[in-house]
Amino acid sequence: xxxxxxxxxxxxxxxxxxxxxxxxxxxxxxxxxxxxxxxxxxxxxxxxxxxxxxxxxxxxxxxxxxxxxxxxxxxxxxxxxxxxxxxxxxxxxxxxxxxxxxxxxxxxxxxxxxxxxxxxxxxxxxxxxx
Ligand SMILES: [Zn+2]
Numbered sequence: 001x002x003x004x005x006x007x008x009x010x011x012x013x014x015x016x017x018x019x020x021x022x023x024x025x026x027x028x029x030x031x032x033x034x035x036x037x038x039x040x041x042x043x044x045x046x047x048x049x050x051x052x053x054x055x056x057x058x059x060x061x062x063x064x065x066x067x068x069x070x071x072x073x074x075x076x077x078x079x080x081x082x083x084x085x086x087x088x089x090x091x092x093x094x095x096x097x098x099x100x101x102x103x104x105x106x107x108x109x110x111x112x113x114x115x116x117x118x119x120x121x122x123x124x125x126x127x128x129x130x
Contacts, residue, residue, distance in 0.1 A: 004125045011111055018120045019045035019127035025107060035103040038110060045127040047120045058117060062109035067098055070105075 010020035022044035027034040038049050038056070050056060074094050078085055115121055 003128065004123075005128070007115075007123070011115055014107065014111060016042040016045060016047060016049075017111075017115045017118065018042065018047045018122070018124055020123060020125075021045070021128055024049060024111065024114065029103050029107060036106045036110065045124075049114065049118075051119055055118070056110050056113060059106075059109040059113040062112040063105055066105045066109060070094075070098060070101060 005015070005020040007020075010017070014024050016022040016024060019042060022039075022042035024038055024042075025035075026037045026039050029035055040050070041048050071094055074097055075090060078090055078093060082089075
């Protein structure tokens with residue numbers, strides 16, 4: 001029986017939700033122009049990642065929620081650790097933080113979309129070839 005890979009490890013390493021082996025993205029996270037490029041098919045199990053045209057548009061909802069979370073956490077950190085600084089300091093910390101974190105957040109939101117809302121989200125450990 002093949003070894004099972006955990007959901008947490010495969011999600012954060014950008015692996016296919018069905019086999020948890022094949023990589024989802026074709027480029028590195030900070031590749032300037034291609035950080036969100038998803039491969040057509042999984043190299044291990046062959047599942048087609050974009051099941052229908054515009055499938056990843058739904059990832060915008062996850063991306064929005066992640067950015068709201070980043071804003072709330074950074075706002076609380078500034079408020080409680082730096083004693084409620086002036087308004088421009090909130091903006092000058094949050095905006096660059098969100099811009100810097102855009103590539104990993106876009107990728108993570110696409111992965112969340114695949115792991116939570118795709119027809120191939122159910123893990124099949126029998127697809128592990130090793
Ligand atoms: Zn796969």
